[in-house]
Amino acid sequence: MTHPQHQTVVVTGSTGGIGRATARAFGERGASVALLARGRAGLEAAQRDVEHAGGKALAIPTDTADHEQVEAAAARVEEELGPIDVWVNVAFTSVFSPFWEISPEEFTRVTEVSYLGFVYGTMSALRRMKPRDHGTIVQVGSALAYRGIPLQTAYCGAKHAIQGFNEALRCELLHERSNVHVTMVQMPGVNTPQFRWVLSRLPNKAQPVPPIYQPEIPANAVLYAADHPERREYWVGGSTVGTLIANKFAAGLLDRYLARTGFSSQQTDEKCDPDQPANLWEPADSDRDFGAHGVFDSRSTSRSYQLWASQHHGLLGAIGAGVAGVAAAGLVAGRARR
Structure with missing residues (x-):
């Protein structure tokens, strides 16, 4: 694996x-980072962030729903920064609304950005990585890749699609014994700006389903996944684990639970701002930088013990085996004394 300081990352x-x-x-690891997004102000600020952290940044205005723009961006990255080692698909948009209030055009747009954008990014990455037999693609997913919730039909559909696409692609790469890896990181509710710039038809302001995590927690998980891509996926946050387990064993009960709680848990007590920007068709951060964090700092946590456990499951397994061994030895010794 390329040493992190020498990585080229998209x-x-x-x-x-x-x-x-x-x-x-x-x-912060000294990587060369290509930034693909639409908003001018946001891109300029993100470039400053990366450079201030110690990396090299290349900002490329890109609508990931346009495969030609994605391919052109990938070609420019390799020309200016060098061969791509890691490609991270994150870009998405959504509509907070009951399904019957979403237009066909809006649903199509969400699907093109939030699903096909991942497909196009993966295509462009593989076009370069496979001939070199080297590289990693990280798909940023969600607990909603497995468990749909009300008011987010378009987003849930896209995340489910990414999950199936990524599993199928992983099988193909394993079949070829390729050294190109794909992995997926399933995220919990995160304090991001999306809740103030995604198109919303809700009566109150949208919020992540609690518990809410700061975005640095998922970022840590993405870096770890990029460094350890042999695992098929990672789960971030105890809420993600709980949701996926509950859906596996009691999906019907979870349907009814979310029907009762899923509307209120995704809204605050404040009325929706009628002038709130919507980034569905145009970027919300063309003239204003929103940053990494949303407006829920006071309610968000910067720790995830589950993530630490997930990244150290080998160590925990060894400790567990050791404890079991000591217990077994004690039991044998106790019997011998009888």
Whole structure:
């Protein structure tokens, strides 16, 4: 694996939230980071973040729903920064709304950005990585890749699609014994700017489903996944683990639970601002930088014990085996004394 300081990394959706925090984290390791997003102000600020952190940044205005723009961006990255080692797909958009209030055009746009954008990014990355037999693609997913929730039909559909696409692609690469890896990181509710710039038809302001994590937690997970891509996926946050387990064993009960709680848990007590920007068709951060964090800092946590456990499951397994061994030895000794 290329030493982190010498990596060339592409991050889509790099002007806000998880993408912004991930780009900055790679910059802290001295990587060359290509920033793909639409908003001019956001891109300029993200570039400053990466460079201030110690990395080299290349900002490329890109709509990931346009495969020609994505391919042109990938070619420019390799020309100006060198061969791409890691490609991180993050870019998305959504609509907070009951399904029957979403137009076909809006649903199509969400799907093109939030699903096909990942497909196009993966295509461009593989076009360069496979001939070299080297590289890693990290898909930023969500607990909603397995468990749909109300008011996010378009986003949940896209995340489910990414999950199936990524599994199929991983099988193909394993079949070829390729040294190119794909892995997916399933995220919890995160304090990102999306809740103030995604198109919303909700009566109140949108919020992540608690517990809410700061974006640096997912960014840490993305870097770890990029360094350890042999695992098929990573789960971030205890809420993600709980949701996926509950969905596996009690999906019908979870349907009814979310029908009762899923509307209120995704909204604050404040009325929605009728002038709130919407980034569905145009970037919300063309003239204003929103940064990595949303407006929920006071309610967000910067720790995830589950993530640490996930990254150290080998150590925990060894400790568990050791404890079991000591217990077994004690039991044998106790019996011998009888």
